[in-house]
Amino acid sequence: MPEDGVRLLPLPGPAADGPQTWPEAAQAAPAPPERLSRLQALRAVQASPRGLTEDEAERRLAVHGENTVLPPPGPGRPRRVLATLADPFAALLAGLAVICAAIGSWGSAVILGVLVLTACALRYLGERRSARALRALRALLPGTATVRRRASAGERALSREVPADQLVPGDVVELAGGDAVPADVRLLWAEGLTVDQSALTGRSEPVERAAPDLAPPVAGEGPFEAPQLCFAGSRVAAGRATAVVLATGAATRFGAAHRPSAAPRGAARSAVERGVRRAVWTMILFMLVAVPLTVGADTLLHGWSRDLLPFAVAAAVGLTPELLPLVLSAVQARGSRELAGRGLLVRRLPAVGELGALEVLCVDKTGTLTTGRLEVAGSLDPAGRPDPQPLRWAAVAGEAALLHADPGLLESADEALLVAADAAGLLEGPPAPVLEVLPFDPVRRRSGVLLREHGRQVLLVKGAPETVLARCTEAVADGGVRPLHAAARAELTELVAARAGRGLPLLAVAGAASAPALGGPRPGDEDGLTLLGFVELRDEAAESAAGALAELARQGVAVTVLTGDHPSTALRLREALALPAGPVLLGDELAALSGPERAEAAGAGALFARCTPAQKARVVRALRAGGRSVGFLGDGVNDIPALRAADVGISAGGAVGAARAWAEVVIEGPDLAAVGRAVVAGRVAVARVAAYLRIALSCNLGNALSMLVGGVLLPFLPMQPAQVLLQNLCFDAAQLSFALSGPQPRPGRRPVRLRWGALALFAAGFGLLNSVGDLAMFAAMREVTRGFSVPDAEQMFHTAWFTENLLTQALALPALYGLGGVRARAPRTLWWSAGALALVGLLLPPSALGEALGFEGLPAAAYGALALVAFGYAALLRGARALWLRRGGGPGEGPVAGTAPGTGTVRA
Numbered sequence: 001m002p003e004d005g006v007r008l009l010p011l012p013g014p015a016a017d018g019p020q021t022w023p024e025a026a027q028a029a030p031a032p033p034e035r036l037s038r039l040q041a042l043r044a045v046q047a048s049p050r051g052l053t054e055d056e057a058e059r060r061l062a063v064h065g066e067n068t069v070l071p072p073p074g075p076g077r078p079r080r081v082l083a084t085l086a087d088p089f090a091a092l093l094a095g096l097a098v099i100c101a102a103i104g105s106w107g108s109a110v111i112l113g114v115l116v117l118t119a120c121a122l123r124y125l126g127e128r129r130s131a132r133a134l135r136a137l138r139a140l141l142p143g144t145a146t147v148r149r150r151a152s153a154g155e156r157a158l159s160r161e162v163p164a165d166q167l168v169p170g171d172v173v174e175l176a177g178g179d180a181v182p183a184d185v186r187l188l189w190a191e192g193l194t195v196d197q198s199a200l201t202g203r204s205e206p207v208e209r210a211a212p213d214l215a216p217p218v219a220g221e222g223p224f225e226a227p228q229l230c231f232a233g234s235r236v237a238a239g240r241a242t243a244v245v246l247a248t249g250a251a252t253r254f255g256a257a258h259r260p261s262a263a264p265r266g267a268a269r270s271a272v273e274r275g276v277r278r279a280v281w282t283m284i285l286f287m288l289v290a291v292p293l294t295v296g297a298d299t300l301l302h303g304w305s306r307d308l309l310p311f312a313v314a315a316a317v318g319l320t321p322e323l324l325p326l327v328l329s330a331v332q333a334r335g336s337r338e339l340a341g342r343g344l345l346v347r348r349l350p351a352v353g354e355l356g357a358l359e360v361l362c363v364d365k366t367g368t369l370t371t372g373r374l375e376v377a378g379s380l381d382p383a384g385r386p387d388p389q390p391l392r393w394a395a396v397a398g399e400a401a402l403l404h405a406d407p408g409l410l411e412s413a414d415e416a417l418l419v420a421a422d423a424a425g426l427l428e429g430p431p432a433p434v435l436e437v438l439p440f441d442p443v444r445r446r447s448g449v450l451l452r453e454h455g456r457q458v459l460l461v462k463g464a465p466e467t468v469l470a471r472c473t474e475a476v477a478d479g480g481v482r483p484l485h486a487a488a489r490a491e492l493t494e495l496v497a498a499r500a501g502r503g504l505p506l507l508a509v510a511g512a513a514s515a516p517a518l519g520g521p522r523p524g525d526e527d528g529l530t531l532l533g534f535v536e537l538r539d540e541a542a543e544s545a546a547g548a549l550a551e552l553a554r555q556g557v558a559v560t561v562l563t564g565d566h567p568s569t570a571l572r573l574r575e576a577l578a579l580p581a582g583p584v585l586l587g588d589e590l591a592a593l594s595g596p597e598r599a600e601a602a603g604a605g606a607l608f609a610r611c612t613p614a615q616k617a618r619v620v621r622a623l624r625a626g627g628r629s630v631g632f633l634g635d636g637v638n639d640i641p642a643l644r645a646a647d648v649g650i651s652a653g654g655a656v657g658a659a660r661a662w663a664e665v666v667i668e669g670p671d672l673a674a675v676g677r678a679v680v681a682g683r684v685a686v687a688r689v690a691a692y693l694r695i696a697l698s699c700n701l702g703n704a705l706s707m708l709v710g711g712v713l714l715p716f717l718p719m720q721p722a723q724v725l726l727q728n729l730c731f732d733a734a735q736l737s738f739a740l741s742g743p744q745p746r747p748g749r750r751p752v753r754l755r756w757g758a759l760a761l762f763a764a765g766f767g768l769l770n771s772v773g774d775l776a777m778f779a780a781m782r783e784v785t786r787g788f789s790v791p792d793a794e795q796m797f798h799t800a801w802f803t804e805n806l807l808t809q810a811l812a813l814p815a816l817y818g819l820g821g822v823r824a825r826a827p828r829t830l831w832w833s834a835g836a837l838a839l840v841g842l843l844l845p846p847s848a849l850g851e852a853l854g855f856e857g858l859p860a861a862a863y864g865a866l867a868l869v870a871f872g873y874a875a876l877l878r879g880a881r882a883l884w885l886r887r888g889g890g891p892g893e894g895p896v897a898g899t900a901p902g903t904g905t906v907r908a
């Protein structure tokens with residue numbers, strides 16, 4: 001831990017990435033919280049170490065609101081249960097059930113009631129899980145806090161307990177072992193303080209906190225690692241402290257992270273959910289038009305009948321894919337279970353569907369495509385000759401970082417430097433006293449340390465060569481120094497690019513020294529440095545990377561590398577991993593490109609080098625804005641903005657806790673091939689949902705059309721309401737079978753999405769075909785029933801249509817199953833279901849139960865007609881299927897501009 005009193009290099013630099021949660025007063029402050037001295041922090045929130053006066057606290061409470069870090073608890077159980085009906089789908093079914101009960105159609109009411117309850121129970125369970133998660137989070141927050149306040153400005157401060165929600169920015173609070181930290185605070189005094197902030201950073205070990213006047217901010221992790229800051233959502237493990245409150249309520253880091261709108265992507269609907277919702281709404285709209293139309297036409301032509309209303313209700317139910325919620329959650333849960341067995345943890349169910357739709361995977365390089373275990377390959381003077389000195393200076397700077405920052409956070413580059421320098425005996429003797437440390441920051445791409453050596457103050461800077469060279473005016477040369485003119489700079493740039501192109505990125509090391517009497521190097525002195533040389537680093541490609549990327553390419557997922565490293569190093573890695581060639585862009589060049597240009601470049605396999613965390617996220621967002629489904633695979637804290645920006649964030653094997661916490665899919669081991677497996681599982685899940693929708697929508701639509709036409713043409717209802725519901729129940733049971741069981745569909749080589757346009761076209765086309773079969777049966781039955789009494793003819797008609805419907809559905813099940821983007825042979829369970837449907841259709845009407853339901857035995861001619869219709873329908877289905885497949889799945893299909901060769905998005 002840095003000593004109290006050690007000053008920081010107040011270097012200019014952008015604030016840490018992540019949500020800006022500072023209160024107004026502090027927002028105006030010149031530096032982010034982790035860089036404020038004690039006094040500056042107090043001033044930023046206009047506070048005194050003696051505490052606020054009661055009046056001032058009250059005034060601030062009115063301005064800032066209560067310190068409610070998490071949203072208030074949701075409604076009680078009864079209201080939550082009722083809220084599940086707010087889903088348009090469940091409300092529709094419930095409405096139909098009520099109408100059925102009102103008109104005395106009890107059987108239908110019960111069936112509908114069961115379906116509503118199932119849909120609501122599923123929704124309730126999902127929401128109970130989130131409510132529980134929120135409760136667990138709430139347990140991390142305190143009920144009360146010890147605050148130091150004064151009755152008036154002249155009075156002495158008294159410590160007292162107040163409800164934690166009454167805290168305001170500027171309050172001085174006291175913390176002790178076991179306390180939950182009530183707000184985001186800056187420590188003013190601390191003794192033996194350790195804090196568990198695992199809920200914020202994902203790291204389980206408590207961290208030491210202290211109250212230095214100024215402490216070095218630690219690279220990447222931003223304020224969570226600043227020793228003088230503590231955050232709401234963490235708990236004091238041991239020790240005591242006094243602190244000033246900097247942010248309360250939703251303005252705290254914890255509050256911002258758990259604001260409903262700030263949930264990474266949880267609140268947003270996945271590609272699958274969006275597709276499903278559109279399907280449901282279209283069916284509801286269709287029903288609202290078709291059913292009144294049928295009833296109206298029938299009444300006009302044949303007059304009002306008592307059975308018309310129940311029939312209309314039954315027809316409405318028949319049009320609804322009522323098992324959709326069940327199928328959707330069951331299929332995605334199954335996908336996530338399968339992935340859990342293969343080293344992948346899915347933290348949000350809809351992410352399974354997102355994986356199936358994945359078109360572009362953006363990948364970070366170090367630690368993801370490479371092992372992240374850096375090694376020093378050499379140490380060079382500015383002329384490129386071997387020289388141990390640059391390694392020594394770089395290691396001295398690394399050692400300072402080790403001694404003055406959390407050792408757990410030591411950058412892998414620093415670790416490599418220390419190991420190599422130690423092995424070469426370059427770190428002998430006690431370390432020089434460190435005055436200031438400026439740890440590595442991926443935005444500034446350099447780190448600095450100010451130390452005292454032999455009575456001088458020495459400033460050492462190491463980092464990405466471009467950044468360091470820009471601050472050098474001279475370079476060491478043959479025992480002396482030489483100025484860095486344009487030609488010399490060009491030579492150095494060439495040297496850097498050549499080494500990086502060999503896979504050995506260089507770290508530049510520079511310094512400045514002056515006698516203290518002359519006033520040592522100050523922050524501005526980061527300019528005018530002397531280049532000491534370079535350290536060559538080596539980072540091998542991860543063993544599983546090449547295979548994993550090749551597999552992704554085979555699956556039609558384009559891969560885009562986004563790295564903070566030198567373009568030449570990244571290019572070399574791209575070659576080594578046989579990734580397709582594309583343009584190379586630097587992070588700084590992104591600003592000059594428009595969003596679509598960025599997306600186009602990324603889609604064309606561009607490689608983005610020297611990217612800051614924010615620039616990585618910008619590329620991801622541009623791709624998404626271009627309509628692509630984008631994933632991000634990363635491991636570091638500097639990847640969090642991009643992980644959050646993507647449709648699906650995936651954390652690689654050795655990812656730091658914070659990156660894991662933001663990812664929706666976590667790879668548990670080092671094997672990157674897991675991403676390919678996740679994509680396959682996602683596609684299988686989407687394929688299953690799509691198969692259900694294809695069959696359910698086209699059959700339902702076909703039946704609705706037949707009912708509409710039959711209702712108009714026939715002098716009686718085409719089927720009794722109870723018979724319509726029974727038929728619907730049989731369809732549901734059969735359709736459920738393939739969603740819940742059966743072998744895996746074979747996923748194709750392209751991302752799959754639920755494209756509603758294509759799905760609607762499919763449902764319309766095959767629905768019409770289904771209706772043609774029904775109408776043919778109507779025509780045949782007109783002939784067959786000629787000569788029978790009207791009541792007999794009506795019953796026979798109902799029976800024949802029931803049987804025909806079940807037979808045609810049985811034929812449609814296997815035929816329509818594999819027509820999406822995912823080619824699949826129908827699973828065995830589907831064949832069983834189809835067989836069972838046909839048997840029920842043939843055997844139920846002549847049975848005693850059939851009789852009770854109003855069915856009638858059919859004459860032999862009717863069976864002949866049934867056979868003819870079934871064969872005719874099968875032939876038509878075959879033809880339409882072949883046509884559909886020949887057309888490549890319908891309009892809207894084709895390679896998506898910019899995806900990897902041979903890829904594209906197909907409708908499912």
Ligand SMILES: Nc1ncnc2c1ncn2[C@@H]1O[C@H](COP(=O)(O)OP(=O)(O)OP(=O)(O)O)[C@@H](O)[C@H]1O
Pocket residue numbers: 364365366367411412413414440442443445446447462463464465505506507562563564565566611636638
């Ligand atoms: N500890 C360090 N001290 C000084 N400079 C460093 C340190 N670590 C990395 N650098 C320099 O900063 C550059 C950017 O680092 P950053 O961590 O953003 O990306 P990266 O690790 O190279 O790649 P990726 O973004 O793929 O993880 C590195 O290429 C290197 O030149």
